Amino acid sequence: MTHPVDVHVGSRVRQRRWMTGMTQQQLAEKVGIKFQQIQKYETGMNRISASRLWDIAAALDVPVAFFFEGLDDKQGDAEETKDIFAEREALELVRSYYAIPEAQRRRLFDLAKVLSDVA
Numbered sequence: 001m002t003h004p005v006d007v008h009v010g011s012r013v014r015q016r017r018w019m020t021g022m023t024q025q026q027l028a029e030k031v032g033i034k035f036q037q038i039q040k041y042e043t044g045m046n047r048i049s050a051s052r053l054w055d056i057a058a059a060l061d062v063p064v065a066f067f068f069e070g071l072d073d074k075q076g077d078a079e080e081t082k083d084i085f086a087e088r089e090a091l092e093l094v095r096s097y098y099a100i101p102e103a104q105r106r107r108l109f110d111l112a113k114v115l116s117d118v119a
Contacts, residue, residue, distance in 0.1 A: 005071065009053070012067040014042040014058035016060045052088030069105040 016029055017038075020102065024042075028035040040046035041056075049058065057064045100108060 002044040003047070005068075006047050008071055009048060009067045010042045010044040012069070013038075013060070015054060015091065016062055017042075018067065018088070019028060019095060020040075020060060023059070027056070027059055033056045 017024070024035040024038040028038045031038075031050075034054070037046065041048050041052075053064055053067060057066065097105060097108070
């Protein structure tokens with residue numbers, strides 16, 4: 001049975017990998033493992049050792065603490081709220097958003113705020 005922390009850490013690996021536009025194969029090559037192992041890590045099926053998490057963090061250019069953000073410190077359980085970045089569409093939207101030049105991105109952000117106030 002999977003542990004909630006392993007599932008959370010794995011989902012954060014997937015989230016960051018998507019944000020950078022990296023495939024499972026590319027991450028696996030950077031870390032020196034097979035892509036199937038990345039699949040198992042991302043689902044929480046396999047636990048990630050400390051040294052492997054260190055390598056993954058370096059490959060994804062984030063601190064190790066990134067993978068634990070959103071955990072309840074007292075119980076080690078993932079937050080009850082739904083992780084919006086668990087959805088592929090949300091990750092693609094964020095990645096596309098940051099590909100827009102800054103001045104245009106700011107105008108798009110202002111438009112989104114106006115539309116969300118209307119809805």
